[in-house]
Amino acid sequence: MTTSFTPTALEVAAAEAVPSADELAGTYELQPNNNKATQEVREAKMAKLLFGKDFSDSMAHATWTTEDGWHNRAIEPYGALSLDPAAAVLHYGQEVFEGLKAYRHDDGSIWTFRPTYNAARLNHSSRRLAIPELTHEDFMASIVDLVRADNEWVPDVPGSSFYLRPFIFASEAFLGVAAASRYEYYVIASPSGPYFTHGFQPINVWVEPTYHRAGPGGMGDAKTGGNYAASLLPKVKAHDAGYDEVLFLDAKTDKNLDELGGMNVFIVMADGSIKTPQLTGNILAGNTRSCIIQLLRSQGRSVTEETIPLAELLEEFGSGQAVEMFACGTAAVVTAIGSLTSEDFHVKIPTGPTTKNIYDELTAIQLGHVEDTFGWTYRLM
Numbered sequence: 001m002t003t004s005f006t007p008t009a010l011e012v013a014a015a016e017a018v019p020s021a022d023e024l025a026g027t028y029e030l031q032p033n034n035n036k037a038t039q040e041v042r043e044a045k046m047a048k049l050l051f052g053k054d055f056s057d058s059m060a061h062a063t064w065t066t067e068d069g070w071h072n073r074a075i076e077p078y079g080a081l082s083l084d085p086a087a088a089v090l091h092y093g094q095e096v097f098e099g100l101k102a103y104r105h106d107d108g109s110i111w112t113f114r115p116t117y118n119a120a121r122l123n124h125s126s127r128r129l130a131i132p133e134l135t136h137e138d139f140m141a142s143i144v145d146l147v148r149a150d151n152e153w154v155p156d157v158p159g160s161s162f163y164l165r166p167f168i169f170a171s172e173a174f175l176g177v178a179a180a181s182r183y184e185y186y187v188i189a190s191p192s193g194p195y196f197t198h199g200f201q202p203i204n205v206w207v208e209p210t211y212h213r214a215g216p217g218g219m220g221d222a223k224t225g226g227n228y229a230a231s232l233l234p235k236v237k238a239h240d241a242g243y244d245e246v247l248f249l250d251a252k253t254d255k256n257l258d259e260l261g262g263m264n265v266f267i268v269m270a271d272g273s274i275k276t277p278q279l280t281g282n283i284l285a286g287n288t289r290s291c292i293i294q295l296l297r298s299q300g301r302s303v304t305e306e307t308i309p310l311a312e313l314l315e316e317f318g319s320g321q322a323v324e325m326f327a328c329g330t331a332a333v334v335t336a337i338g339s340l341t342s343e344d345f346h347v348k349i350p351t352g353p354t355t356k357n358i359y360d361e362l363t364a365i366q367l368g369h370v371e372d373t374f375g376w377t378y379r380l381m
């Protein structure tokens with residue numbers, strides 16, 4: 001039996017062809033950089049990779065104004081920004097961002113993973129925050145030119161990557177509450193080790209009974225700082241109580257699973273089927289989530305996107321109907337969830353082979369260790 005599934009708008013956009021890296025190269029003009037790290041400093045940093053702590057020598061930058069649209073595309077020296085204190089982003093949070101990775105393959109070539117999905121999602125987020133869109137070509141060119149300029153910073157040790165952080169913010173100096181008339185687009189990059197320093201150990205998750213990261217009609221499906229700001233206090237409290245991450249419930253009913261606030265979640269059932277919360281508008285449509293769904297379906301496994309009531313899930317773990325739970329996102333790829341706890345329950349979750357298999361299969365594609373039959377990888381240089 002073959003079942004066809006309707007792709008999401010982001011999946012359709014992600015499948016659109018974009019020019020090769022050679023064709024895009026040079027769109028962002030390479031500026032002189034007198035501020036490069038010495039080889040010694042770079043090698044010292046590359047020898048002990050953290051996540052998102054060290055940054056490469058350059059950053060991509062373009063500016064948008066009402067008169068000129070996006071212009072002044074350049075690869076500039078990485079460094080502090082000069083911003084008017086009245087810049088709208090500092091007051092009203094008009095900002096969107098993305099996260100993707102570049103990987104060095106065994107032959108030294110550098111690739112990224114399904115970047116057109118990120119390009120499409122950046123625009124999706126921008127539309128929600130009344131920020132001007134960027135063409136997919138422009139987004140791709142910024143990644144190509146930055147990675148080519150800073151290719152020495154792309155690590156090659158297992159589990160490492162070159163984390164790319166594109167973002168757009170309102171830079172107009174104006175305190176009136178309005179969509180700004182000036183924006184800056186930047187891409188910065190960080191040679192990174194694994195997101196979780198404890199390896200593939202399961203994380204302990206606090207199910208948040210009070211706070212929400214987003215609500216109906218809000219910005220839950222946009223990748224924007226405001227949602228993260230809303231998640232920080234519950235995260236701090238959960239951390240202080242010894243939990244690694246927070247699972248948020250939907251703000252409308254307070255009953256159903258949303259996501260971790262930076263990662264989507266999946267549940268593996270004893271019968272081999274897999275389920276994940278459906279995209280309600282409150283959940284960020286993860287690139288990793290989308291890839292996992294496609295990967296599993298291509299293997300003939302049943303994956304459903306549905307409303308998942310917390311009470312039902314706890315019962316399913318109690319009865320053994322549900323056997324694994326994991327979180328996923330670009331930074332950590334896939335991480336097992338070892339327990340769910342809240343004010344009135346504590347449920348231990350077994351670890352099983354499915355979570356690790358998905359991690360292995362996805363990273364094998366990302367690293368070029370197996371053939372990419374999905375067309376997800378894109379060669380940068």
Ligand SMILES: *Cc1c(COP(=O)(O)O)cnc(C)c1O
Nearest residue numbers: 261262263284286287288329330
């Ligand atoms: C980025 C993000 C994710 C994961 O998305 P990926 O594209 O897989 O990295 C999940 N939830 C939120 C809120 C996010 O910002």
